[in-house]
Amino acid sequence: MSSSKENRILEELESLPLLIKRQSAPEVLAEKIMDSISIKETAFVAERFSFFVLKWALVVVVFWVIGISLFLKFNDEKKITVKFVLDRQGARDISLAGDFNGWDTNKNKLVRQGNTWVLEMKLNPGRYQYMFVLNGTDWVSDDKAKETIDDGFGRTNAILDTATII
Amino acid sequence: MNEQQVKxxxxxxxxxxxxxxxxxxxxxxxxxxxxxxxxxGNFSDAEDITSEAFVRAYKNLHSYKPGMSFRNWLFSIAVNLARDILRKKKFKPGSLDVTMLLEESDVNIQFSDDADNPEEIVFNKEEKSALLGAIHALPEKYRVVIILRYMENMSFDEISVLLQKPLNSIKTWVSRAQKILSKKLGKV
Structure with missing residues (x-):
């Protein structure tokens, strides 16, 4: 390209500002921008707040889970394993009811091992009253219990004192 | 508003x-x-891109370094955004109606390559359109530097900072763009 031709295109380019129409932004643009910022700012604050709440909720949950686990572990370590045994032939089903399970006849079932029915339970240290329940209806005292007490209905509750089995 | 007021x-x-x-x-x-x-080259896109550029600038205000003029910092955001959006829209430079960009009236320009016989050219609408059309048909990087250099009157240094490209690259692109334009406009 010759020098004069180069200069010519250069001059044409330099004349561009004269050829181009100067545009002005629409009147409403500033308002539109400020509105967008305000909306995004609100969303941002809400997002940050949600994140803040979520973060602390998560921290609380984690601490709660850890606390509960430690409590249960500690509590479990304090518990004493007690083995309940009843020799009974011909029973279909035997359960253990006592003040440790709210006298619920379905909660703790004994397992048959030949003619012997067995149940191992972990109990907090303490004194408990209990009875065996045969086939869901027949309340039977534990004749091997070291201590018993009248239940007020003509039957005898066995007493388990964990201090005596340690 | 001076730079201190901006700050x-x-x-x-x-x-x-x-x-x-x-x-x-x-x-x-x-x-x-x-x-x-x-x-x-259209009002709707220009409004959307400008608006989004200001919103982005606001969100990134903490990253603005006073070493660059605020106007040029805004320009860098706007240019990058415009390039991204136009790419996504598969904008074809040739499809631009360049007459939208032009002054309505003809423009008299005096070229001075021969000082003894100054040549005055009256740019009519077709000629102005041809020049702008050729600019808008340039590959993107050349188009960007030509717009910044000759339509916005920015220095090579400013363009280099704005586009975050080496100064020599900017000079090379401008030079190549000029050659392409000369060829297209039949001035070689």
């Missing part, structure tokens, strides 16, 4: 006074809109 305004915004941003918007909205319009 004070930014400090105020960062410290929580959101409404101070309105001063910056009012001050620079026309120049950003005007620049963006040169890239996209």
């Amino acid at each position: 004070e305004c930014i400090t105020s915004i960062i410290s929580g006074n959101t409404d101070s941003y309105r001063f910056l918007v009012e001050e620079y909205k026309d120049s950003v809109y005007n620049l963006v319009f040169k890239f996209c």
Whole structure:
């Protein structure tokens, strides 16, 4: 390209500002921008707040889970394993009811091992009253219990004192 | 608004006074809109891109370094945004109606390559359109530097900082763009 031709295109380019129409932004643009910022700012604050709440909720949950686990572990370590045994032939089903399970006849079932029915339970240290329940209806005292007490209905509750089995 | 006032305004915004941003918007909205319009050539896109550029600038205000003029910092955001959006829209430079960019009246320009016989050229609408059409048909990087250099009167240094490209690359692109334009406009 010759020098004069180069200069010519250069001059044409330099004349561009004269050829181009100067545009002005629409009147409403500033308002539109400020509105967008305000909306995004609100969303941002809400997002940050949600994140803040979520973060602390998560921290609380984690601490709660850890606390509960430690409590249960500690509590479990304090518990004493007690083995309940009843020799009974011909029973279909035997359960253990006592003040440790709210006298619920379905909660703790004994397992048959030949003619012997067995149940191992972990109990907090303490004194408990209990009875065996045969086939869901027949309340039977534990004749091997070291201590018993009248239940007020003509039957005898066995007493388990964990201090005596340690 | 001088750079010191801009700096004070930014400090105020960062410290929580959101409404101070309105001063910056009012001050620079026309120049950003005007620049963006040169890239996209339509009012709707120019408005959207300008608006989004200001929103992005607001969100990134903390990263603005006073070493660069605030106007050029805004321009860099707007140019990058315009390029991204036009790419996504599969914008074809040839499809631009360049007459939208032009002054209505003819323009008299005196070329001075021969000082003894100055040649005065009257640019008519077709000639102006041809020049702008050729610019808008340039590959993107050349088009960008030509717009910034000759339509926005920016220095090579400013363009280099704005586009974050080496100075020599900018000079090379401008030079190559000029050659392409000369060829297209039949001036070789």
